[in-house]
Amino acid sequence: MVFRILKYLGLMVFVAFFSSCSTDVDFSGFVRSTDRVEDRFVQSMQWNESHPFQTIQGGTNYQILLAADTHIGGTENLSYLKKLYNDGNYKGMVIIGDIVSGKEEDYQLYIDSLADVTKPIFSIVGNHDLYFEGWKYFYKYLGSSTYYFTVEANNNQKDLFICLDSGGGTLGKSQIDWLENLLDEKRSNHRHIIVLSHVNILRTRRTTSATPMTEEVIYLLDLFARYGVDYVITGHYHVQDEAIFGNTKYLILDALKDENPDAGYAVLNVAENSVEHEFVRF
């Protein structure tokens, strides 16, 4: 009986491992990470010291373009988004993780694809970006994975956009402390707060990808409710979803990658007394 169960378990692992063998997935990540979220946070803070957090002039009402899971290779959808960004009146664009599969040539392709964009682009790290020792290339080409940027509205009002590193499935102790201190320090003098991170916090859909551990989910739900965060925007799951908990909206974006038949992006419309989103599919 036991032997039979072990045999089937072994067979399942074997099939799962080899049937999904792909050059874009680093299976060593099941058992080890070449980088740790704590190490990435230390390096990100070093980067932040020499690269001040950006401030964008927004006006009272403005729009931010959001996309996730580009998974380069292909850059067709990204090029479309770039044109939209260049031609439109968007004040910023954020790519919320899984930009590439961790390989240096894909990071270079991403940089080259967006080379002619003159407006600010903010890149967030996802789990795929860390495969194949991808962190060193993310850091080399894109820099910090934990930072914020500010959009200045009229009448001395400003909005805070916080970009977090959840590529390892957890924010880690240091980043959590940084986030709480930041919210504590900045909440009172900012009009809206938007948090952007790759891995989904809530598990409102059936999915095989991991959300943070329950203790961390509850802590973040409490933190975002306590500080009146307006939006928490993630990618990772590849299919759009939205949920509301208290005064905070939790969004999941469609994957932008070329192979996705429902590829899409989102537009964040920020106004005097409201923040609203709009999902757009190609």
Place this chain on the structure above:
Amino acid sequence: MWKKTILTLVLFILSGVSYLSVAQVTLKTFTTIGTNPIQKPVYTNVGVFSSARYGSYYITYAFDFNLMQRDVHPFNAIYADMGYNFNIKAKLATIEANFLYKPSTALVNELNWGAQFKYNLRHWKFCLGTNFKSFRLNKDYTNTLSDKTVRVINERPSMTYRIQYFLNDRTKDKCKKYNLSFMLTNMDWFVIQQETNPFVGTGFYYNFQELDLTLFTQVFYETAGFNNIRVNYFGFYVKGGVSWYLEY
């Protein structure tokens, strides 16, 4: 808070009295010490379990208390289950329904309902089930909301599982004084993780057979991001306690 504490005590006493009329009772008490990025630098809890068996049926209730934040967060969790034992090929099988409530923070609490099937072999224990988890905002915060329906968020049902191997035969007449176990699971007493967040553990058990008493200690190692194929250390915890089997 006081109302909840009094209700808990009343339930505890009532069920204790009712236990006198049943045949077998197992009492368990243990301390948990652990660390993770949230409960820092360490957390220390004390749990008490009480389980009564009558024929093939049993009922369990348990409480977990927080020793590190007694002033702000004294009560960590309440757990209850009820189950039915039967045999499959002369091996013990169980179906069980369970409930776990955790007033995790001042604003947010966690509620779990689930059902499980357990199967015991001489060296192995298997457990497979499903869990319904929801997060809820507290009453004070909810009163500030114009739309009260957004105070609860339900997660999709999640699979619960445990595969546990015991070094020594667990059959009562062959039971040795000590045993060692290794397990892969996404749940523990007072902890139910999502199916995509497995963790590993090991346990050591020492039986005082003449007293029906077992001393045990367990160590669990938790990682995040396993199913994202990007594991990161999350935390670990150690449990130590005693289990006492009483037969009237």
